[in-house]
Amino acid sequence: MNKQEMVQALSERTRLKQQDCLRMLNTFMELLGEELGRGGRVGFQGFGTFCEWKQSGRPGRNPRTKEEVMIRPRTSVKFKPGLDLLARLNGK
Structure with a gap:
């Protein structure tokens, strides 16, 4: 959707x-x-919680050239599903 x-x-x-x-x-x-x-969290009872996630820098590889590159650190988002959502997804 x-x-x-x-x-x-x-x-x-x-x-x-x-x-x-x-x-x-x-x-x-x-x-x-x-x-x-x-840096806050957003949570909905039974549905889940969104929170900030700091990804650290790490080595990577360009798949085309096989050249090693350093992937810069970045901020991303994680979602932790709530129990009601998990139950719905698993047919309970």
Whole structure:
């Protein structure tokens, strides 16, 4: 499911205009990014938690040239699923 499909599904289920659903989804993503950018965590009971993850620099290899390169450290995001989500995914 991509962003437009999500907006359409939200609109159908909530009976709100797609324009309003798009605005809510964009705002949610902005808030999530801002909180993670401050080093915070965003958690939803039963669904899961998003948190910042610092990846360290490490050696890598260019697959085309086989040349060794250093991969720079970067900040990424991890998602830990909640128990309700895991139960749904596993048919419980």
